[in-house]
Amino acid sequence: MNKEAFKEKLFKEVYENHWLKLYLHLLKMVDDEDDAKDIVQEVFTNLWNNFDNIGINTSYSAYLYSSVRNRAINYLAHKKVIVDHEKYQEGQAQNQYFNSPDVFLIEKELANQINSEIDNLPPKMAEIFRKSRLENKSYKEIAEELEIAENTVKKQVSRALRLMREKFLHIKYYLFFL
Template identity: 40%
Template sequence: MSQLLVMSDDELLEAFKSGDQQAYRQIYDRYWQLLYRHSCNMLRNNEEAKDVVQEVFTTLWMKKDEINPPVAAFLYTASRNRILNLLKHLKIEEKYAEERKAVLENPGMTLPDQQVIERDFERLIEAGIQSLPPKMRRIFELSRKEFKTHQEISEELNISSLTVKRQVSNALTILKNKLHIFFTFF
């Protein structure tokens, strides 16, 4: 072990690559504290810094045959990349949390995924309406899109109010059946 203490980083890496686990331990002992402090300074979180350093040394262990000297460059680069990825991920989480908070504080506001679902649902409804027989579709659109009463529709189309009511009811039944799959999925 005392021989390992005087070895250079490059010699330790070569010894580790040839199977000397004590060489790995020596690299770990030399760099763990430095990488940990560096990670703490960038992340401002001790536990996340420990995780980053542990991941870097796990990668060193797993990819030992692919690593070229100097080992310090690999360790610092791997740490920096993990930290930057973590910071990017934390920003995304923070943004999502802010959006969720805004939605909770403003019930009328929706998240992007909700907007996509709503648009898909609107398209499905519109496709269902377009598939109705023409006269039924016209009555349904006057009722639901133009907000006319059954009496107003019956006067406009010269049909009985009961026919309007029946056509709207039938249209709703047809649409419910067509949208049943969507409701089941969500």
């Protein structure tokens, strides 16, 4: 048997004994059937092309599993770069929308309307609401600062939110269709 025939016979034996095992092993790592098949095929193509030059110090099985693992790591790293880039592009597209002059004007007008409605609340309720929502103070902190019951703070914030919701119900529908 000549060298080329021996190479073909050995390669065929290695391929038949390991392809399915490598594929199933790789499928667990990359979770995509087509990509797993492609990677295993690349490993065997590389083995065939470099059959005479590869110095396998262990078994073919260890060499193949190591090759598949390394290619899977490269594949997953590349896939992560692609996903991160897509997320970045989506973020850029959203930023372009949210950074448009129209959106700034809408936000400014909405902020003015909210401040105006807060000013229209009863004075004590407005003060409590500002401390809760604008200064991010807890009910307990507000109660101690104003020397009132924590439950009173809770009720005042709840009433203020209900009144604000009623005033801005139309804006919710407007923003939905924007």
